[in-house]
Amino acid sequence: MREVKTIVTTAGRPDDLSLALAAFACQQLDASFEPRKKRSVRKISQELHAHVIVAGKNRFEYYAFGANEPFFFHPNSAAFRLKRVARGEAEPFLEVVQLEIGDSVLDCTLGLAADAMLAAYTVGEAGRVVGLEANPNVAFIVKQGMQSYDTTELPLTACMRQIEVVHAEAISYLKTLPDNAFDVVYMDPMFEEVIAEANNFEALRLAGEHVTLTDEWVSEAKRVARKRVVLKAHFRSEWFTKYHFQQFERTTAKFHYGVLNV
Known part of the structure; x- marks a missing residue:
């Protein structure tokens, strides 16, 4: 079975903060960075057979491979x-x-x-x-x-x-x-x-x-x-x-x- 890796990307229109947060996530998770290139998170996940961490301006989101909705922190x-x-x-x-x-x-x-x-x-x-x-x-x-x-x-x-x-x-x-x-x-x-x-x-x-x-x-x-x-x-x-x-x-x-x- 093909291993599911984790990659990090940014929101659709990344700014310097998003790029810095993405670099931080890559370092913390020993993951590679994948530029967004106007692709949906779902498409990136399918193309790379990967879990996807999205570094946004306000929070990190985690799309497990095959999931339609992201996991993110909230005190709920x-x-x-x-x-x-x-x-x-x-x-x-x-x-x-x-x-x-x-x-x-x-x-x-x-x-x-x-x-x-x-x-x-x-x-x-x-x-x-x-x-x-x-x-x-x-x-x-x-x-x-x-x-x-x-x-x-x-x-x-x-x-x-x-x-x-x-x-x-x-x-x-x-x-x-x-x-x-x-x-x-x-x-x-x-x-x-x-x-x-x-x-x-x-x-x-x-x-x-x-x-x-x-x-x-x-x-x-x-x-x-x-x-x-x-x-x-x-x-x-x-x-x-x-x-x-x-x-x-x-x-x-x-x-x-x-x-x-x-």
């Missing part, structure tokens, strides 16, 4: 969830993870980082939030997006800037860590049963890595977590019982959280 649900939390309203994720100021959190499946932003808000500047993303292109888009997304909304901006994005597969990364390296290890490996929270979620599903929970993953997460391991899964998932997570049911939600205290 995190913005209104953080506003609710700041008002003192209940947030199911935070109720389950039970974070304290100064805690460290490892998010094994970062995605669009909405949960990681809530974690960063709660642990504060004294804490640490690391997010793993197995797909290098998705990791690049999310990392650059959180560093440059233009928002005056606080605390959203500070939360985005605080998260450390790491391009790594969860089990491999966990194996590099000592015991009790993080207070909380969080896993959200659901890609097969998608409940869209935003229009961009479908693009993420197509662009990201499809993973499933395994014995090894749970075992490594328990070893690395000092306080607890938290799982997000479809409410009918057998993982809660199989791995002895305490399932927190929510009557109106398609996804439930589970907790393993260690």
